[in-house]
Amino acid sequence: MIILTGKDLEEVLKPEIAVNAVREAFSLFSSGKVIQPQRQVITIKGNWWGIMPSFTDFSFSTKIVNVIPKNKEKGLPSVQGVVILMSPDTGETLAILEGSILTAIRTASASVLSTELALRSRHIDTLGIIGAGMEAKYHLKITLKFFSVSRVLISARKSHYELAKEYGGEAVELEKLLKESQVIYATTSSDKPVVLGKLLSNDFHVSSIGAHTPTAREIDDDTIMKSKTYFVDSLEAVSNETGDFIEPKRKGIMPQVYEIGEIINKNIKIQRPSIFKTVGIAAQDNITAYIAYEEALKRGIGIKI
Known part of the structure; x- marks a missing residue:
């Protein structure tokens, strides 16, 4: 198992790779090849929290994410989260990924992809x-x-x-x-x-x-x-x-x-x-996390535990 920090994710998810990752995620999702139960949304202390599971033939992921606007007053990102990536075959934990950076990258990549398609x-x-x-x-x-x-x-x-x-x-x-x-x-x-x-x-x-x-x-x-x-x-x-x-x-x-x-x-x-x-959607996190994991293995990036 490896741990990928926000800095690691920025290193392995270069824009071309990240945009192609969400392209693949959306394609698989609309083809019915990603199973994702509707995310569970919880309000905790007035803030939005979401639990987002999904799986494909090659990866299972769960993201826990929140949006806490008042974090800005404390010098913290308003979005915090973590993604756990596991093997659907053996149940092994493959990676734990910092969730706020992953969310920011895959969300921005979706906007970029939509723009490429529109223009x-x-x-x-x-x-x-x-x-x-x-x-x-x-x-x-x-x-x-x-x-x-x-x-x-x-x-x-x-x-x-x-x-x-x-x-x-x-x-x-x-x-x-x-x-x-x-x-x-x-x-x-x-x-x-x-x-x-x-x-x-x-x-x-x-x-x-x-x-x-x-x-x-x-x-x-x-x-x-x-x-x-x-x-x-x-x-x-x-x-x-x-x-x-x-x-x-x-x-x-x-x-x-x-x-x-x-x-x-x-x-x-x-x-x-x-x-x-x-x-x-959870498919974005799943596929982006899996591609980040594969890239990290190729390049020897991440903390092995």
Whole structure:
């Protein structure tokens, strides 16, 4: 068994490898080759906790993850977690992986993958990042290494000036970001929309990773109605877990909806403007953890115990 720290994961999960890992995860999931019971969600001291098991023919994983917004006040990441990877054949524990970095990498990689599918290109004219936390940082790190990006705009309540300086972006007001961005990543803990359709151009791609409860929204109705394609990580998951899907569906304003795995498997051409909504699924953790484990073994990375 090996232990992989956050630093180890950054070493083995280079952007190309990480994006291909989530590509494989979504493809297998939509093909019915990943079994994952619905995650158990628990509220502990007012904070969101999730337990996410899944298995394939070659790996079993369980992730315990939480989102604790007040951690920011203590200088800690708001997302914490651990992933346990085991053999489905022998039951042996193969690896224990730091969960917050794995989550950040696989979530950002899903947004990057959705963008590649939507743009059918490796170039982004103007990238807009809403938020300045850990997820925003990893979205920047992976996107800037996977795509050529002409311009980066960042907007948040605070800390976006530091993030912009670190990654060569511009710290701007939200209105400017929405008006001028070709690709927008919403990486917030807001429960009210930050992506406002009236401000968007007529050709955009949005990836939204927040709004994890049935009444929370990151994307407003105007954005939904303006889009031509709405795709998700799991129809079952978004139908139960996010107001960004539940509310527009109830109102009957949803455009054509696909799972991202279906788009990959059937080579479906995405029509823009487009939205990718992800709440995160266990298949991503499973496959990304397994590929990280294999890469670590090849390269002699990790702590053996």
